[in-house]
Each structure stands twice: as C-alpha cells, then as structure tokens.
Amino acid sequence: MKPEQPRPHGSPALRTTNLEKLGDGTFDVLVVGGGINGAVSAAALAARGARVALVDRADFASATSQESSNLAWGGIKYLESYEFGLVRKLCRARNELIRSYPSTVQEIRFYTSHARGFRHGRLELLLGAWLYWAIGGFFTRRPRLLSPDDIAREEPIVALDGLDGGFEYSDAFLHDNDARFVWLFVRSALDRGCIAANYVESIGSAREGGQWVTRARDVVAGRELRITSRLLVNACGPWADPVNARDGVKTSHRHVFSKGIHLLVDRLTPNRRVLTFFADDGRLFFVIPMGPKTCIGTTDTPVDRPEVGVTPEDRRFVLDNINKRLRLPRPLEERDVVAERCGVRPLVVDAAGDGAGDWMRLSRKHAIETDAAGRHVTIFGGKLTDCLNVGEEICVEARRLGLELPFPDRVWYGEPHPAVREEYFHQARLMGLDAMTSPQSSERLSTRLWRRYGSEALGMLEAIRRDPRMAEVIVETSEYLRCELDEAARREMVVTLEDFLRRRSKIAEVVRREDIRRAAGLQVACAILFGDEAEARRAEYFDEVR
Numbered sequence: 327m328k329p330e331q332p333r334p335h336g337s338p339a340l341r342t343t344n345l346e347k348l349g350d351g352t353f354d355v356l357v358v359g360g361g362i363n364g365a366v367s368a369a370a371l372a373a374r375g376a377r378v379a380l381v382d383r384a385d386f387a388s389a390t391s392q393e394s395s396n397l398a399w400g401g402i403k404y405l406e407s408y409e410f411g412l413v414r415k416l417c418r419a420r421n422e423l424i425r426s427y428p429s430t431v432q433e434i435r436f437y438t439s440h441a442r443g444f445r446h447g448r449l450e451l452l453l454g455a456w457l458y459w460a461i462g463g464f465f466t467r468r469p470r471l472l473s474p475d476d477i478a479r480e481e482p483i484v485a486l487d488g489l490d491g492g493f494e495y496s497d498a499f500l501h502d503n504d505a506r507f508v509w510l511f512v513r514s515a516l517d518r519g520c521i522a523a524n525y526v527e528s529i530g531s532a533r534e535g536g537q538w539v540t541r542a543r544d545v546v547a548g549r550e551l552r553i554t555s556r557l558l559v560n561a562c563g564p565w566a567d568p569v570n571a572r573d574g575v576k577t578s579h580r581h582v583f584s585k586g587i588h589l590l591v592d593r594l595t596p597n598r599r600v601l602t603f604f605a606d607d608g609r610l611f612f613v614i615p616m617g618p619k620t621c622i623g624t625t626d627t628p629v630d631r632p633e634v635g636v637t638p639e640d641r642r643f644v645l646d647n648i649n650k651r652l653r654l655p656r657p658l659e660e661r662d663v664v665a666e667r668c669g670v671r672p673l674v675v676d677a678a679g680d681g682a683g684d685w686m687r688l689s690r691k692h693a694i695e696t697d698a699a700g701r702h703v704t705i706f707g708g709k710l711t712d713c714l715n716v717g718e719e720i721c722v723e724a725r726r727l728g729l730e731l732p733f734p735d736r737v738w739y740g741e742p743h744p745a746v747r748e749e750y751f752h753q754a755r756l757m758g759l760d761a762m763t764s765p766q767s768s769e770r771l772s773t774r775l776w777r778r779y780g781s782e783a784l785g786m787l788e789a790i791r792r793d794p795r796m797a798e799v800i801v802e803t804s805e806y807l808r809c810e811l812d813e814a815a816r817r818e819m820v821v822t823l824e825d826f827l828r829r830r831s832k833i834a835e836v837v838r839r840e841d842i843r844r845a846a847g848l849q850v851a852c853a854i855l856f857g858d859e860a861e862a863r864r865a866e867y868f869d870e871v872r
C-alpha cells in the first residue's frame with residue numbers, strides 16, 4: 327500500500343447497507359484484510375454456508391495484491407533450489423486456475439533468452455523446462471529450444487549480442503489486472519451473503535465471552551463499529567504480524583519483505599508473450615503484455631517495512647536492464663513510463679529464526695497458522711497463483727475449529743456454467759454486439775464483457791437493448807462503456823475515483839494521469855459513479871482538494 331492513500335468520502339449504497347449489517351448479531355467468521363487471501367477466504371466460506379464478514383482498511387486489493395506481475399505460474403525458478411513439491415503444487419494451482427477461469431487466466435508463452443557463459447547451459451535450461459512441463463502434468467504446450475535465428479525472426483526486439491539462443495515454455499497470466507481478479511472473489515462472496523465493506527479498519531480484536539469482538543473504524547465517516555464473530559481470520563498480508571501482536575495472538579511464523587517494482591510503458595512488441603531475461607544480478611526479469619501497454623520488472627530487494635515506493639535507483643535498474651536486452655528504436659527513459667507498480671512480497675519465515683537462512687526455501691510458500699484455543703487463523707505469505715488452495719485450506723481450518731459448514735463440498739470458484747456462457751454469446755450475436763466494439767479496443771466487446779462480468783454481462787446486454795447509449799464509450803482513451811460504469815456504481819463498491827481507475831478497471835495503469843485528467847467524459851463517468859459528489863471525488867484524485 328502506498329503510504330498516502332486518498333481519503334475516501336463517498337458512500338455508495340451497497341457499502342452503506344453492509345456497514346449497518348456489520349453490527350448485526352454474531353458472524354461465524356470475520357476476515358480482516360481484503361487482498362487475494364482475504365477475498366478467497368470469504369468467497370469459500372460464504373459459498374459453503376458460513377455467515378461471513380470481510381473488511382479492509384482501504385480498498386479491496388489496494389496493497390500487495392494490486393502490485394504483482396499478473397502471472398499465475400508454477401515457479402520454474404524454484405527447480406534450481408530443488409523445490410519439486412512446491413513447483414508441483416503451484417503448477418497444479420495454475421492449471422486449476424486456467425481450467426476454472428478460461429476467460430481470465432490464460433496460458434501464455436515465456437520466451438527466455440540465454441546469454442553465453444550463464445551459470446546454466448542452454449540445453450540444461452531446456453531440460454529444466456521439460457521437467458517443469460512434466461511436473462505441471464503436460465497441461466500446457468510443450469517447451470521449445472530457440473536458436474538465435476528463431477529469436478531474430480519471431481521476436482526481433484530481443485538484442486542478440488552475447489546470446490546463444492534461448493527456450494520457450496508456458497505459464498499463465500491474468501488477462502485483466504490482479505486487483506480485478508481479487509474483486510471477482512469479493513463479488514462472489516457478496517453474492518453468497520458475505521457482508522463485505524472496504525475502508526473499514528480493524529483497530530483491535532479481543533476475546534469476550536467465548537467470541538471475538540473486533541472494534542473497527544469506518545474510515546470514511548470516522549464512526550466506530552463493533553463486529554462479533556466466532557472465528558477470526560487475519561488476512562492482513564504484510565501487516566499480519568503487527569495486527570497479531572496488537573491482538574495478543576502469538577504465532578510460530580512471521581513475515582520478511584521483498585520489494586518489487588514494475589514500470590508500464592507503451593507496448594514494446596505486438597506479440598502476446600512474456601519475454602524473460604536474466605538481469606545483471608542473475609535474477610529473472612520480465613517484459614509482460616498488459617492490454618495496450620507493456621509491464622517491465624521486477625526487482626526483488628529485501629526491505630524492513632511494507633510501506634514502500636519506487637526510488638530513482640529502482641527505475642534506473644529496470645530501465646538499464648531492459649535497454650541492454652532489447653533492440654528498441656531508442657532507449658527507454660523515465661519520461662516513457664506511463665505508470666508504476668510497487669509492493670512488497672510478504673515472505674513467510676520461522677518466527678524464531680532471523681529470516682535469512684529461510685529466504686529461498688520458504689519464500690514463496692504460504693502457511694496457515696491456527697490457534698485452536700483462541701479460534702484464530704493467520705494467513706502468511708503466498709501467491710495469487712495459490713489462491714484456490716488458500717480458500718480450501720481456510721474451510722478445513724474453520725471446520726477443525728468446530729464451525730459447521732452446511733455445504734462443505736460446494737464448488738466456490740470458477741466462471742459460470744458453460745450453458746450460461748453459450749446463452750450470453752448467443753444473445754450478443756443476435757443483437758450484433760461486436761459491431762459496437764470501440765475502434766481502439768484490443769478485443770471484441772462480447773469477449774471483454776463476459777470476462778469482466780460473467781453472468782452479470784447478460785444484464786448489460788439487456789440494458790444496451792433497452793437503451794443503446796449504454797454501449798457508448800464514456801472516458802475517451804479507455805474502453806469502458808456507460809453500462810460498465812453503471813455496474814461499477816451499483817455493484818462494485820467504488821468509494822474513490824482511484825478504486826475505479828486503478829482496481830475495478832485498469833485505466834490508471836494504461837493511460838497517463840494527465841490524459842485521464844483531460845479525457846472528455848471523465849466528468850460524466852464521475853457523475854455516474856459518485857452522483858452529487860462527482861466533482862469532489864475527481865478533485866481528490868488529482869490532489870486538487872483544498
């Protein structure tokens with residue numbers, strides 16, 4: 327999370343209703359923290375019949391879960407440290423995501439170049455890629471050896487100096503951004519009766535009369551709330567340790583942090599593949615497609631605190647590495663950066679150790695630690711890739727703590743049934759929806775609406791049939807339609823303009839801030855999202871608040 331979050335003021339209806347319900351009776355589970363781990367916990371428990379509350383002190387996914395590389399991957403690099411069990415688990419998790427979210431999590435080729443004299447030979451790396459493919463159950467396309475000629479022909483922006491070729495293998499990427507992916511789970515929890523609210527901070531939890539009582543603060547109105555629950559799940563990511571310390575919960579794990587940054591620049595190559603290099607310090611370094619832009623990074627720097635920002639040295643490291651490895655018409659400079667991403671990976675280590683020895687071995691696993699007497703669960707570490715396992719494991723822990731889940735086998739994730747999809751695309755075809763695709767759009771309108779809204783997209787078709795203005799692009803330079811803004815205002819708990827521009831959509835990642843400010847239609851968008859508070863929310867986003 328950035329140290330300075332915009333102060334939210336808006337109070338859309340869904341959130342207001344939920345704030346009132348947070349004080350109603352006793353929840354089975356309160357999940358504190360609405361990043362990926364909190365969101366999947368809430369979605370899984372709610373679908374299986376638990377009475378769940380979910381709060382985040384800022385927006386959902388506004389911390390680590392919006393700063394990732396947007397990849398769902400099995401961790402080929404962990405083969406180097408012989409972590410076959412971890413790689414197998416992550417590959418399976420990746421495969422399940424691809425199977426369950428075919429429109430959102432998609433296979434993508436990783437194109438890895440190999441410098442002469444690198445610590446592993448080219449064939450050795452290809453062998454590793456084949457092993458990776460096998461460990462992943464041959465679920466993806468097979469790896470391939472690349473000669474320098476292949477690279478020159480297929481990806482001419484890769485600089486060949488010092489290379490003796492490379493290899494290609496598959497993993498997966500999130501077609502929309504990571505924060506939108508998290509929102510899918512929050513929305514699915516809401517659909518199953520979870521009472522979720524953003525901008526609600528837990529300020530202290532204590533055991534009272536055999537249950538947890540959490541004092542929380544509505545950050546928007548400054549009002550205090552009291553939430554009671556039978557179980558408490560700490561999903562505060564990088565802040566899990568201080569929250570536990572505050573609430574008197576002792577654990578045998580703790581976090582250390584690794585900072586990572588990405589820079590977004592105009593699209594560098596038209597090909598939809600991830601380019602992978604070894605940076606000067608030997609670590610993997612990526613060029614990742616993101617809609618009309620390219621995302622480059624990442625760094626991996628140990629830091630002491632989770633509150634981090636991009637420094638000039640970070641920027642230089644990324645730009646220098648990329649300029650050295652790509653043949654660009656001119657070197658990328660700071661002025662080419664459209665947007666930046668920066669966060670810390672919460673890495674789980676043994677609480678008793680100093681963290682250093684464990685760094686590589688434990689670094690990318692998650693650990694779920696349960697205090698049975700205290701009826702408390704903490705989620706440590708993890709990856710977006712492993713999120714379905716986290717949801718499952720939280721249900722197991724909840725049952726172990728005596729919570730009866732009325733629908734224990736209920737499948738709680740995945741896109742709607744294929745029959746719903748078929749009906750949606752049929753209706754879209756009949757009404758000629760794709761003819762309304764904006765000329766700037768990178769994909770067909772029907773595909774985009776389905777991916778982003780699932781079965782809700784059927785309602786959007788109806789709205790467009792009723793009033794064709796619903797298909798108008800509202801904010802120039804973005805693809806978002808009037809009906810999508812309507813949906814965001816009604817169902818997506820947008821409190822600040824940043825919630826919409828950065829997390830429900832990825833506009834702030836692909837359009838420069840100044841272009842957003844100037845965009846015709848921004849005021850209309852704000853009016854749809856915030857009603858009477860439109861101008862205040864717009865000014866707040868651009869720091870024009872006096």
Ligand SMILES: Cc1cc2nc3c(=O)[nH]c(=O)nc-3n(C[C@H](O)[C@H](O)[C@H](O)COP(=O)(O)OP(=O)(O)OC[C@H]3O[C@@H](n4cnc5c(N)ncnc54)[C@H](O)[C@@H]3O)c2cc1C
Pocket residue numbers: 327358359360361362363364381382383384385386387388389390391392393394395396397398399526527528529561562563564565569584585586587624668669670671672707708709710711712
């Ligand atoms: C640079 C980088 C690249 C990465 N790339 C990938 C990748 O490509 N693929 C992958 O699988 N993983 C990746 N990861 C890892 C992944 O992003 C994280 O493991 C994951 O997002 C952590 O989610 P979380 O829910 O634990 O934490 P967070 O997303 O940080 O969520 C914790 C939430 O708790 C809230 N909170 C804190 N205190 C309180 C309180 N008192 N009351 C209420 N709420 C509170 C915060 O506001 C926050 O929203 C990457 C991470 C980084 C940093």
